[in-house]
Amino acid sequence: MSRHGCRKVEWVLRLNGIDHQYIEEDIFNKSNLLLEVIPVHKKVPVLVHGNKEIAESFVILDYMDETWKLYPLLPQDPYETALVRFWIKFADEKVMHGGYVAIISIGEEQKKRLKAIE
DSSP states (O other), X not given: OOHHHHHHHHHHHHHTTXXXXXXXXXXXXXXXHHHHHSTTTOOSOEEEETTEEEESHHHHHHHHHHHHOSSOSSOSSHHHHHHHHHHXXXXXXXXXXXXXXXXXXXXXXXXXXXXXXX
């Protein structure tokens, strides 16, 4: 898993103002904590919420969206949600592998989002 999956999770936590502890993992020398928390998958990112361990960035993002609902990640309309998921997958496969992130917003909203992910 590349770091961008971890970054997506971290950005959403920060955008929503959710207190969290970020632990950097060396994916080539996995810590005992990672192996203990997620023994089957053994990959990052992992979200530990209470006694629950959630793996895979998209699964984590869906879980956070359902759990906190502070800053909705997906539209309520199923068709609009499908479009968003398409473009997220496209960005993951085509854009993020190049190391670039695009934030689509303007004005004060853009400033607010940029400040949150700094």
